[in-house]
Amino acid sequence: MQTFMGYGRGDGSVGIRNYVLVISLVQCANSTVHKIADRCNVAAITIDTGCGEFEDQALKTNLGLICAGSSPNVYGVLLVSLGCQWTDAALIQKEIEKASKKVYHLCIQDEGGMKNTIEKGAAIVERLKKEAGAQPREEFPLSKLVVSLNSGGSDWTSSISANTAAGVASDLIIENGGSVIGGGVRGMPGDESYTVDLAVSYELGCRVLDMVEEYCEDLYRITGERVSDVNPTPGNKAGGITTMAEKAIGNSEMQGTAPLQGFVEVGSRVLYPGAWFIDERHGGNDVYLTTAFAMCGANLMIFTTGKGTPMGNAVMPLLKVTGNPDTDRILGEEMIDFCSGDILEGKRSIEQAGEDLYRTIIDVANGKLTKAEIFGDFSYATPPATKI
Numbered sequence: 523m524q525t526f527m528g529y530g531r532g533d534g535s536v537g538i539r540n541y542v543l544v545i546s547l548v549q550c551a552n553s554t555v556h557k558i559a560d561r562c563n564v565a566a567i568t569i570d571t572g573c574g575e576f577e578d579q580a581l582k583t584n585l586g587l588i589c590a591g592s593s594p595n596v597y598g599v600l601l602v603s604l605g606c607q608w609t610d611a612a613l614i615q616k617e618i619e620k621a622s623k624k625v626y627h628l629c630i631q632d633e634g635g636m637k638n639t640i641e642k643g644a645a646i647v648e649r650l651k652k653e654a655g656a657q658p659r660e661e662f663p664l665s666k667l668v669v670s671l672n673s674g675g676s677d678w679t680s681s682i683s684a685n686t687a688a689g690v691a692s693d694l695i696i697e698n699g700g701s702v703i704g705g706g707v708r709g710m711p712g713d714e715s716y717t718v719d720l721a722v723s724y725e726l727g728c729r730v731l732d733m734v735e736e737y738c739e740d741l742y743r744i745t746g747e748r749v750s751d752v753n754p755t756p757g758n759k760a761g762g763i764t765t766m767a768e769k770a771i772g773n774s775e776m777q778g779t780a781p782l783q784g785f786v787e788v789g790s791r792v793l794y795p796g797a798w799f800i801d802e803r804h805g806g807n808d809v810y811l812t813t814a815f816a817m818c819g820a821n822l823m824i825f826t827t828g829k830g831t832p833m834g835n836a837v838m839p840l841l842k843v844t845g846n847p848d849t850d851r852i853l854g855e856e857m858i859d860f861c862s863g864d865i866l867e868g869k870r871s872i873e874q875a876g877e878d879l880y881r882t883i884i885d886v887a888n889g890k891l892t893k894a895e896i897f898g899d900f901s902y903a904t905p906p907a908t909k910i
Contacts, residue, residue, distance in 0.1 A: 690876020
């Protein structure tokens with residue numbers, strides 16, 4: 523039986539990291555949060571909102587911050603507020619504590635200013651780091667591991683030598699008892715039938731079709747443009763992807779062949795091991811999408827990229843995979859964790875590359891740092907109010 527070494531949590535989940543986060547509850551506290559996080563070498567999550575929000579947006583901001591602190595990969599959290607913001611610090615702290623996390627809150631106005639808040643905050647974070655560092659890893663079955671899938675900065679090699687290998691690795695995770703969450707509604711139109719065919723029921727297949735259709739209709743209603751007007755992106759086209767359908771076919775390869783069990787809403791968790799799909803329509807860019815997966819409790823992400831990206835995530839390691847040998851040669855040292863470009867050269871089969879990627883996933887679950895973690899890119903974006 524495949525196992526991995528992780529950190530057991532009081533809510534029954536298992537983390538593969540013991541992150542300590544510093545979270546801003548309003549844009550006015552962002553500078554203070556960055557100073558604390560930089561001093562302590564931990565991830566900072568900041569927001570451009572937190573005040574003057576309408577209810578729909580405020581609820582989504584709260585959800586994004588609560589899910590960050592509640593992530594299986596997080597040990598403890600420091601919340602920093604200004605004091606007169608809209609965001610409810612007590613509510614967010616209470617909700618994160620439900621996931622058996624250690625949570626502290628500092629209010630800049632109550633602490634007498636930024637300097638005092640930074641000094642006190644740094645002391646709290648260092649104490650949390652020491653506690654987190656003392657917690658030993660334990661052995662867990664793969665049924666406790668949740669892996670997510672995304673493709674960004676795609677080029678012609680993505681569908682042939684990156685997404686295909688990711689699909690094999692995805693199947694292996696599920697075969698060994700784990701969970702995989704696919705997604706990316708914006709990249710589906712033109713090949714949604716692939717996901718429909720994986721659905722375990724007729725009703726679930728219909729929901730896939732409805733999701734894609736509603737997304738396309740909402741986009742046209744709000745912007746007056748169709749998805750094919752903005753996707754593929756200029757970078758995709760420069761990389762050799764010519765149509766939306768062509769891009770969608772390549773994206774489908776990542777899902778593998780495992781039966782699709784159901785959907786997870788943003789902020790909810792998978793119900794049991796297997797293949798799942800995130801119903802995420804609020805944003806098309808990679809920062810929002812990776813955050814949405816993290817909000818669903820994913821432990822890590824297989825992120826395929828033909829062009830390369832430095833992006834990471836504050837609560838979830840991104841294992842960057844490229845199928846382009848040139849991208850790996852130019853950016854590999856800093857940005858790429860796994861290259862399957864030798865598939866193009868006939869030096870390794872898709873199945874072999876997928877098996878090697880699967881083993882790399884287990885290595886990351888066991889504690890091997892990804893390039894984004896080493897470089898220090900900890901992106902995180904709370905969801906906007908719109909469906910698009």
